[in-house]
Amino acid sequence: MKSTACVINGVEKQIFKDPKTDDGVKKSQKGKVYVYKSNNKIIFSDEHALDSELSTDLLQVIFKNGVLFPTTFTEIRARLANN
Numbered sequence: 001m002k003s004t005a006c007v008i009n010g011v012e013k014q015i016f017k018d019p020k021t022d023d024g025v026k027k028s029q030k031g032k033v034y035v036y037k038s039n040n041k042i043i044f045s046d047e048h049a050l051d052s053e054l055s056t057d058l059l060q061v062i063f064k065n066g067v068l069f070p071t072t073f074t075e076i077r078a079r080l081a082n083n
Contacts (some may be wrong), residue, residue: 005031005050014049035059 003015016030032048036059042058060079062069 003027004033004046007050014047032041033059 005011006015013083014030016017016028029044029046031046032052033046034051034054034056035042035044036045036054036056037044037058048054058079060071062071
């Protein structure tokens, strides 16, 4: 599990790492991230605002504000097979 965005005192913040000693491999996604399919490949787009919506987003909420939305591996596998 990784966090890429948060809200502190009502202000949205992007959470990311970009090590100065790295060659670009360890740079992480930041802000709200969308995962979608394009040309039969699953790719991502980051730095979106938390309140933005994209209908083709493949990510689903499974944990929010301390509440777990349970899912099974069977359900996950079915979603992957359909995308």
